[in-house]
Amino acid sequence: SELLERQHRALNAHLRRVLQGVAPASVQADAVCFEALDLLLSFESWHRLRDDQGLGVARAQAVLRAACLAIADPGADRNA
Numbered sequence: 001s002e003l004l005e006r007q008h009r010a011l012n013a014h015l016r017r018v019l020q021g022v023a024p025a026s027v028q029a030d031a032v033c034f035e036a037l038d039l040l041l042s043f044e045s046w047h048r049l050r051d052d053q054g055l056g057v058a059r060a061q062a063v064l065r066a067a068c069l070a071i072a073d074p075g076a077d078r079n080a
Contacts, residue, residue, distance in 0.1 A: 011043070012042070015038075015041065015042065015043075016038055019034070019037060019038055019041060023037065023072075024072075027072050033071055033072060036071045037068055037071060037072060040064055040067050040068055040071070041064070041068070045064065046060065046064075049063055049064070
């Protein structure tokens, strides 16, 4: 429906603003890195991990943490 589509776009815009507010300047300056993080931190990524892939909350968080670190801080410890 049109209403749901508008709400979905509004949520995505809000989450993007949140990411812009917390991401380091180096991440914001790297358009590819920023867009990749925006994708990873989307509801769709969470939904896929939890519902489609059947991961529990802790495992889904660990997957997203590792993926985000791999993009934003390639030298970071993935198991921290």
